[in-house]
Amino acid sequence: MDWFEFIKTALTGSLHSIWQMARIILPLMIILELAKDMHILDKIAGWMAPAMKFFKLPKEGAFPLLIGLTFGLAYGAGVIIDSIKEGHLTWRDLFLINIFLVLCHSVFEDTALFMSVGANGVVILISRIILAVVVTFALSRWSGLAKLEKLLGNKLMISHCSHCGKGDHIG
Template sequence: MEALLPALLGALKLSAKLILIIVPLVTLFEVLRYLPVFRRAGNVVEPMMRGVGLTRDAAIPLFTGIFLGIAYGAGIIIRVAQQKGLPGRELFLMGLFLATCHSVIEDILIFIVIGGNGLAILVVRLGLAVLLTGLMARLWKPARTAPPFGIIH
């Protein structure tokens, strides 16, 4: 029973730290989403996105997933996929990238709070995501005549 109180206090302190990280990040993201920041950032990273098989249409979902995580980004990904008609290949590549390095900003801040090396985490996660997604984009060439998701008309 003596160990329960310090553990509970430690959990409450960590929870408070997490709230102080996550709430401002979500708020900042929601503000930036309506400003031209992501559009400009999309222009800057478009050549790199092409290198891993993604088009400009994937920029907003990709930024959402990188900034806040794949769970929050999933709603954005679904909406953009429906609106822009993203092909299955691009959805898969975006999913692979985000599964490998989702929530980079949020996770790194959380790991720093608990004593992790933020730079090492960033380099490994982004490097692995770019490597895996780029490799898959080269192995899975876009179909020129097949419609998305293999639908036969």
């Protein structure tokens, strides 16, 4: 086996893949950051508020859900934690938003990345959204959710931030 050729091929292929991802992710992140700074995302979250009733969620859940859908789980988690600390979301709200986002997050970026490797982006996007809506709707109507909340709801912890020391028991 020619190790030099193997390393060269692996390195070239990896750099090509990184370049493809960067061409997709960087413009998307710039557009999303501009939309956030121009408060376009706040307006869209306001439009989503009526749809939140479909899941029996408060209108305050629209912004964390929108952020998770567009920016992904890491940034969405920060917004969700802030909403909890501000008292806008209950355990039930958090559970349903997280279920939705586990199934359908970072829709623009993920869809574009899958399309770059040849997948059908429309099929991926629509199937993720439908699955998230169906599962979240079913759980929002599930009678066992109240039992689960009684069992786990008072154990919601927000860990302490290593930088600012914020975080405490919510419940």
